[in-house]
Structures are given as structure tokens and as C-alpha cells.
Amino acid sequence: MRLTVVIDRRVELFAAKLVCSMLGAIVCLLLQNTSSVAYEDPIVRLDTSRGPIFIRVFLSATPITSNNFLDLVQRGFYPGKIFHRIENWCIQGGDPNGNGSGNFIDPATGGPRFIPLEINRNLRHTSAGMVAMARQAKNINSASCQFYILKCPMPQLDGQYAIFGKVVGGMPAVLSMRRGDFIQSATILERQQPMPAQTQQAPQGPTVPYEPTTEVPTSGF
Numbered sequence: 001m002r003l004t005v006v007i008d009r010r011v012e013l014f015a016a017k018l019v020c021s022m023l024g025a026i027v028c029l030l031l032q033n034t035s036s037v038a039y040e041d042p043i044v045r046l047d048t049s050r051g052p053i054f055i056r057v058f059l060s061a062t063p064i065t066s067n068n069f070l071d072l073v074q075r076g077f078y079p080g081k082i083f084h085r086i087e088n089w090c091i092q093g094g095d096p097n098g099n100g101s102g103n104f105i106d107p108a109t110g111g112p113r114f115i116p117l118e119i120n121r122n123l124r125h126t127s128a129g130m131v132a133m134a135r136q137a138k139n140i141n142s143a144s145c146q147f148y149i150l151k152c153p154m155p156q157l158d159g160q161y162a163i164f165g166k167v168v169g170g171m172p173a174v175l176s177m178r179r180g181d182f183i184q185s186a187t188i189l190e191r192q193q194p195m196p197a198q199t200q201q202a203p204q205g206p207t208v209p210y211e212p213t214t215e216v217p218t219s220g221f
Contacts, residue, residue, distance in 0.1 A: 047184040053170035061120045065164040078186040086179045092148040103144035116141045118162045125154040129167035
């Protein structure tokens with residue numbers, strides 16, 4: 001009789017441990033899935049006069065810089081902004097003045113909004129398509145709204161400029177960009193929404209061509 005009671009007790013303990021283990025595994029799985037959804041990097045589509053560019057924004061890796069960029073996209077700040085700087089290693093745009101001297105003026109304060117330099121050591125200027133914030137001043141904390149996209153590796157810039165994204169579609173548009181080409185629209189894609197084929201035509205731009213200024217200040221690179 002006592003042997004039966006002991007065996008039954010052991011079976012109950014084993015069953016209890018098994019249930020706890022299964023519940024723990026389920027909770028961990030749910031937390032992992034919730035985390036992956038919460039920190040899933042959004043994709044921003046830039047329709048340009050050279051075609052669409054798709055940028056994965058590293059929100060979980062660079063939250064300050066990424067949220068600044070996403071906020072500007074949501075505000076409708078970027079449409080109409082030109083790519084004022086075209087070099088063999090990058091394209092640069094997002095300046096409201098069109099010459100490298102402008103910043104985003106926050107309507108809440110009436111003054112320019114700057115963000116501190118945010119460096120993630122896992123993000124480097126090692127490949128074409130990396131997207132980072134530009135600035136027109138030597139102050140490393142003066143990035144505002146301008147950004148650049150690499151055409152080739154530039155490791156010498158590591159630690160000096162905040163990388164916050166990477167082009168995941170549309171590099172032909174980046175490589176064919178010319179000074180004065182512009183952003184027609186900027187949207188944050190839904191996570192489940194597939195990226196359209198790169199051959200899709202971008203919307204038509206304004207009929208009056210933009211005449212770029214003859215003088216573009218250096219961005220300090």
C-alpha cells in the first residue's frame with residue numbers, strides 16, 4: 001500500500017514538472033514572437049524621379065535616428081526634396097533648402113530639430129546601400145533631416161555618422177541618380193506588404209524641371 005502511494009506521488013510530481021516545463025516553453029515562445037513583432041524593422045519606400053528605393057530602417061538598432069527619420073516620413077516632409085549632392089561614393093538629399101544648408105524646423109518649437117550622434121558598432125559603412133544621417137556642420141550632434149546613401153564602401157566614416165538603414169531594393173535608382181533628381185513620395189510600408197517589382201514605374205514628377213544651385217556647400221565628409 002505504501003509502495004503504491006509513493007509511486008503515485010512520484011507520478012504526480014513528474015506530471016507537474018512536465019506541465020511546468022511545457023508552460024515555460026510556451027511563454028518563452030510567445031515572448032519571442034512578441035519581441036520580433038515589436039522590433040521588426042520597418043521599410044520606407046521612397047518614390048524618386050529615378051524610380052523607387054526601399055530602405056529597411058534599423059529601428060531596434062538605432063532608435064533615436066530611426067524614429068527621427070520615420071517621423072519626418074510620416075509628417076510628409078520629404079516629398080519634393082532633391083538629391084543635391086551626387087558623388088561617386090554617395091547620393092545625399094532631404095534638405096529643404098536644396099543646397100546642403102537646411103534643417104527640419106520643428107513646428108512645436110519654431111526652431112531646427114537636431115539629434116545626437118547615435119553609433120551602433122554593428123552597423124558599418126562596409127557596403128553599398130547603407131543609409132546614414134548627414135550634417136552640414138562639424139558638430140557631430142547636428143544631424144537633422146538630410147541623409148546619404150552609399151554607392152560603395154566607405155569604412156573611414158565609421159563612428160562619425162549614424163547609420164540607420166540599408167537599401168533592400170532600388171539600387172539601380174540610387175546609382176543612376178543625378179543632381180536635381182527628387183523624392184516624389186515617402187511612405188512606411190506595412191510589414192506584410194510585399195515590395196513591388198523594381199521595374200515598376202515611379203509616379204510622374206512636376207512638369208517644371210528643377211534648376212539646381214551652382215554652389216553646394218560641403219557636408220564635412
